Amino acid sequence: MKKFLILLVLSSASISSGWAQKFGYTDMEYITSKMPDYQLAQTEMKKFSxxxxxxxxxxxxxxxxxxRTYMAEEVLLTEELKRKRQNEIKEKELEAREYNSKxxxxxxxxxxxxxxxMKPVMEKVQRAVTKVCAQxxxxxxxxxxxxSGLIYTNPKHDYxxxxxxxxxxxLKPAKNALPKEKIGVVDTNPTTPPVTSPKQKSTTSKLK
Known part of the structure; x- marks a missing residue:
């Protein structure tokens, strides 16, 4: 239902704004079930688990x-030995809980x-997704x-x-700061003009 509503909103927006977008869907569970790399990673995960x-x-x-040993010997122990054995058990319990959490x-x-x-497997999938979407x-x-719904979006629609x-x-970088590369999928469709932000437009007009 959530994904249906997203699609409905996006479709309405594309119609009202006068431009058409092309949507598609895939089934990642089906895709990964056919990937030997994914199955191998799952097997390794199971071993570690x-x-x-x-x-x-x-x-x-x-x-x-x-x-059990403490309960069997409790009647024979002094109060000091009881406290010592109880503390040892508590320490072991704490150690086990901490290790389980770790x-x-x-x-x-x-x-x-x-x-x-999973990182190399999912990167491989993402490269295939990007290529198919471009083609x-x-x-x-x-x-x-x-x-999560969306697994690919054309960056030209990022506002x-x-x-x-x-x-x-x-958004101007601070002085002496190293430039940051914008991470995202490169638009491989050269016929589609990129979106120009208002700041880029004003800079271009000044240069002219």
Whole structure:
């Protein structure tokens, strides 16, 4: 429904403004399921996940053994020894929880490993998407299997600089600052003129 509404709004905007845009959609789940590189990365991910899960399981197994041993020997222990054994168990529990968070928590080792393994695969997919969109002269491409929706947009339709200028934000780089390259998909359609921001227009008129 969310993607349908986006398409409806974009279609209405293109009709009202008098210019036509070409849309398309794809299914990334279907595409990646056919990619050997993706399947290999998934297999590697599973190995790391199972390895780390086993390590955490072993830690909690040790804690369980310590608790059972303590309960069996509790009546024979002095108060000082009881406190010592209880503290040892608590320390082991804390260590296990911290390790579990380190591996499976947000931005944990599993998350980082997934990014590392999937990055070359997704870059390969993105290059293919960009090439297909250029060849088919698509302005926007949607992924029907993803909530994020858009996976490609023609940069000539990016009006971010206009909005920033309307907000009164100066885009001029500070003195002695290194120039930043604008990251994005290059428009491979030479017949389509690029959008010129108001600042570029004023600069051009002065030079004339």
């Amino acid at each position: 199972e390895k780390w899960a086993k390590e955490i399981q072993d830690k909690y197994g040790e804690i369980d053994r310590m608790q 591996i499976f928590g947000m931005e944990g080792l599993l998350f980082q490993k997934k990014k590392e393994l 088919r002269r698509l302005d926007m491409l949607f992924d029907k299997s993803s909530e 971010s600089d206009y909005v920033i200028e309307e907000l009164g934000i100066d």
